[in-house]
Amino acid sequence: MALDPQLLEILACPDTHHAPLTYDAPAQTLTCTECGRIFEVRDDVPVLLLDEARVPAEGS
Numbered sequence: 028m029a030l031d032p033q034l035l036e037i038l039a040c041p042d043t044h045h046a047p048l049t050y051d052a053p054a055q056t057l058t059c060t061e062c063g064r065i066f067e068v069r070d071d072v073p074v075l076l077l078d079e080a081r082v083p084a085e086g087s
């Protein structure tokens with residue numbers, strides 16, 4: 028299963044920066060290039076909700 032590349036192009040982080048996301052096909056996740064939040068892809072549907080995102084360890 029893979030996301031449509033055209034869909035991926037229009038996807039953005041739901042946070043205020045709306046940064047592009049990097050798709051990890053094997054993991055079925057989308058990672059924000061700005062804040063590093065990890066969003067799951069469930070049944071080919073990206074779950075772009077801040078409440079559902081996994082937040083990486085706080086760094087900067």
Ligand SMILES: [Zn+2]
Binds near residue numbers: 046
């Ligand atoms: Zn983000």
